[in-house]
């Protein structure tokens with residue numbers, strides 16, 4: 444039996460320390476381990492990060508894979524490692540350069556943490572990802588799950604990981620009722636994971652559990668007929684595999700309108716701004732920053748944001764939506780005057796676009812603002828609109844730029 448990695452349960456609290464006595468017992472776990480490991484070694488997907496034991500590369504992959512699909516991660520993983528092949532190279536890079544290679548992956552705080560952690564790995568650990576659990580946990584952006592994943596895969600440390608995929612597999616194997624993320628359930632699953640861990644092959648074991656959850660024991664309609672551990676699965680035996688785990692209550696979506704101004708001078712240059720650096724957050728996921736700071740302090744067009752109510756089908760609702768856009772337009776004009784000194788700007792509407800970020804549905808409402816000369820503002824950057832990718836920008840900013848490209852393609856030619 445291995446050690447529990449004590450992952451958090453998503454509630455921000457550590458699981459209870461006394462949960463190990465209540466984990467569901469699986470008969471003949473040694474046979475289950477053999478069956479699952481054999482299946483994994485024969486059927487695992489050929490993923491870039493599975494071809495290495497380099498803890499740095501595994502760490503990068505684990506951070507990228509948080510809340511991001513494998514297919515989306517692969518090209519970023521390749522280009523990031525090509526540009527920053529070691530902790531030393533990452534540590535000495537400029538943050539802007541790191542963010543540029545991250546741009547499009549979202550959740551940019553991860554990239555900032557990576558950069559800070561790389562500096563600590565160099566200054567405190569000689570450039571090598573630490574082998575100790577406590578040392579790994581002390582690095583920025585590394586929680587129980589990531590520490591256990593990197594240490595087990597790179598160094599075979601006997602630490603069991605529990606993420607959403609693994610928790611679902613365990614809940615079904617042990618027929619554990621309840622929502623996965625509730626503390627009592629997560630505690631039981633964590634204890635179960637530690638009890639089942641193959642201590643001599645912890646890296647493969649953890650990856651096998653994750654692979655099973657990702658490809659066979661999927662959230663909807665698990666493929667039990669193809670499952671290598673179906674003989675041990677209590678949910679299958681009870682005929683309740685489809686109804687476990689209990690559905691999670693999703694937080695309500697917040698709808699946001701972001702009105703942005705694309706300033707453009709006769710040379711086709713635009714102006715991007717960036718909110719103050721740092722990594723402070725209010726912790727209130729429903730707070731909407733006043734001046735459009737929704738994109739993790741990346742470079743963006745000047746903007747204002749406000750929370751809005753969903754648009755219904757009736758006429759009154761549409762009138763209200765139009766009023767909201769008119770208000771936002773006025774506030775954007777005021778914002779441009781106050782921050783950039785552009786008085787009475789003429790805002791030409793561009794095509795709107797949708798942008799979704801986890802719990803936020805954002806309606807992008809861009810405007811073109813033609814100016815004879817772009818204002819010289821401290822901290823702002825002026826560059827050709829066709830070249831905004833030279834700076835770290837979010838995919839929302841790219842969508843806004845695309846709406847300009849549709850009406851002014853000449854600025855994008857050549």
Ligand code: SF4
Nearest residue numbers: 660667670673676684
């Ligand atoms: S038998 Fe079905 S429910 Fe049980 S672990 Fe396998 S895929 Fe999941």
